[in-house]
Amino acid sequence: MLTKLTRTKHLLAVTLLAGASGFLAVQAPAQGPPPAAGPGRAGRGGGGGGLTRGPDDQPQVDPTAANRGRTVYVAECVNCHGPKARGGDKGADLIRSQVMLHDRYGSQLGPFLAKGHPLQSGKPATTISTAQTTDLSHFLRQRLVDTFNRGPGNSGNPAPNVLTGDAKAGEAFFNGAGKCNTCHKPDGDLKGIGSKFEPADLQQRFLFPGGGGRGRGPVAAASARARVTITVTPPTGPAVTGVPDRIDDFNVTLRDENGVFHSFTRTPALKLEKHDPLAAHVAMLPVYTDKNMHDIVAYLDSLK
């Protein structure tokens, strides 16, 4: 049973936590184990899905047990180990804790607490039951998973707030140094674009309208540069224009507007012209300042 003093501390902690981050005061979204599949990490060789982290038998978070564990955490741990279990002046970081990283449903946490770890209620650690230890383990694992998900997996990430620019400055850039108005009109192709897309998507779309650029091979290239067309003029015979299928040092292949596939061997006498309507966007990448980028997003967002 909590003493009056510890009750006050406990309530204070909950209030502070609710005000500080809100994360302990509301039910956290159910989170399972780390995703088994995620986007490839370009940084480590790419390669697509199927990435796993840590041991195959790593603990699987039960959200209901984690919610019960949260109650234990708030009552006995939070004052020292902090609202995100990342530690503080008085307590260790539990996300980085060797005990917790090696724990399986309380297998390490239980013996650790049993050695007499102080609790914020002042009661002996042995008052935490085995079931509560298991719940606490689920809760702390959930915090670890939450930390994982602030990265390449992206599944736990908020949409970035990119609406920080000056729409008027963006408009001036659009019509001035950016030369955007060469191809785009706010009351034409861009009419209502601010209603169609979230700001974060507007930012990506105007910077990289061709899509991602990390894939490899002809399929990824075709996807990224879908609007590119080429014209091939062989030494004899008519010129052919279409969507490129493959361009390399030795061959060029394309499909024309009727879907007919054409294949050529590249020679000095064979002429190849590329038509890339998005070339101006690429040319601007070294030119934009971050202020330009934010201002343009604000301007595009204003085109409701």
Place this chain on the structure above:
Amino acid sequence: MKFLKTPLLSGLLAVAALAQVPFDNAKLLQLPTDTWPMFNGDYSGRRYSPLKKINSTNINSLTLAWMYRATAGNGTPQIKSTPLQINGVLYFSAPDHAWAVDARTGREIWHFTWPSKGGIHIGNRGVAVSGNWLYFETPDCNLVSLNIKDGKERWHKPICDLEQMYFGSAAPLIIGNHVIVGVSGDDTDVPGYLASHDPETGDVQWRWYAHPQPGDPEAKSWPSIEAMMHGGGMTWGATTYDPELNLIYFGTGNPQPVIAGKARAGDNLYTESIIAVSPDNGRMAWYFQSSPHDTHDWDANQTPVLIDGVIDGKPRKLLAQASRNGYFFVLDRKTGKNVSTTAFTTANWAKGIGPNGQPIPNPAKEPQTDGALVSPNQGGAANWQPPAFNPDTGLFYVDAANAYSVYYIYDTEDKPEGWGGNDRGGFQESFLAAIDYKTGKTKWTHKWEGGARSGLLTSAGNLVFSTGSSNDIVALNATTGAALWHAGLLNGVTNSPITYELDGVQYLVVAGGDTMYTFAMRAK
């Protein structure tokens, strides 16, 4: 069925006999000709072959000798490993798998499968061989030693802690009585290290940790001991070695937390640095940090290539690295002092180059909650794919990219952990760059359509081999960059090509996905 078993068994034994010749470790100190005995071909990291039976004048006579398709239980293996060729046998790996294949015919001699307990299976860069024994890392943090004769396990020893999300992917390197191993992993905030294990027992001989000790002057590059001890700096790249100086060279990876660097103010030594240590005891001789306080995941694990060159008329022992951060660094490998620093791709994250040759990060290009437009992107100007250096042309070759993306902070807490952000989207144009090591200037580039990037090989035949634009292996003229030859594969090149000579025939071996392709020059 007995009558069937006997000839099959004797057949297996006959094949196994091919692989029973132990490797003569003296070959590790020679230029690779009839062998490709380590990840980079030799200790220099140049991936240069002195062979010239395949050359820029006859390459169109190169023919396919054989293909070998690897299978690995339930999955399709991606061969990112550089094969070794020893006494006529190729040894290579994929996560949890190692193979021995006859280098003349492509016939499988043995296939070893490791019973995995987990870990990131992103790739395995290759195996090492010493005498009768093969060594390779597993994703679940083991160094496994096999008998090269039959692929039977001799022992396995832990190299890292899977529970802390470390994993194994690097190719070990044999130096004297040492098996040098690196470690991977950047999900949790744990320190990187390079380790040496005993080739006979597998026991740890030493570890060099990628952080200073408390009280060292370099410890001031961290705000606290806790941040420093959880600061990352993995060692998953290629290791090179100068036998004369008796120094090992390698790069360290990103600091932790990866993207959100708020709670690790400072340069964060020894992350994203080129390091020289003694193989005898792991003692550090010098360090050079290529990306101070990085927040873009630009691991500096690219091969530190050793060049015996001439600068301003004087012979120099040099080290060159085309870094993921977009800069080409040339150092004196005796001292670690910078000789030159030059951008080899678009790079907009630095305010300039400091007097010591280090780029000076622009804080505005750190990831932001509303995004920062950064070049290179997270994939980097270069990545794990090994470069090559040709002493005949004096050119350093690297598959590179001009790339942009937007970096975001997702975790705005005062003490972010793990990643805390990421980059998104992007533009990338890929090319092979040929860089003059004397000036750092790019002499020529060869553009690739799409996002092609692979490890490279160069040779005295005036050739550079790389993946091409269309799932092919391409040979360029090493002097001019002109495209000379290619062969279509079922997949782009996923490893780094090698070459060797057997029975008077020069071979070229390259992997694309799950298949090993071997070409031979039989024309006289």
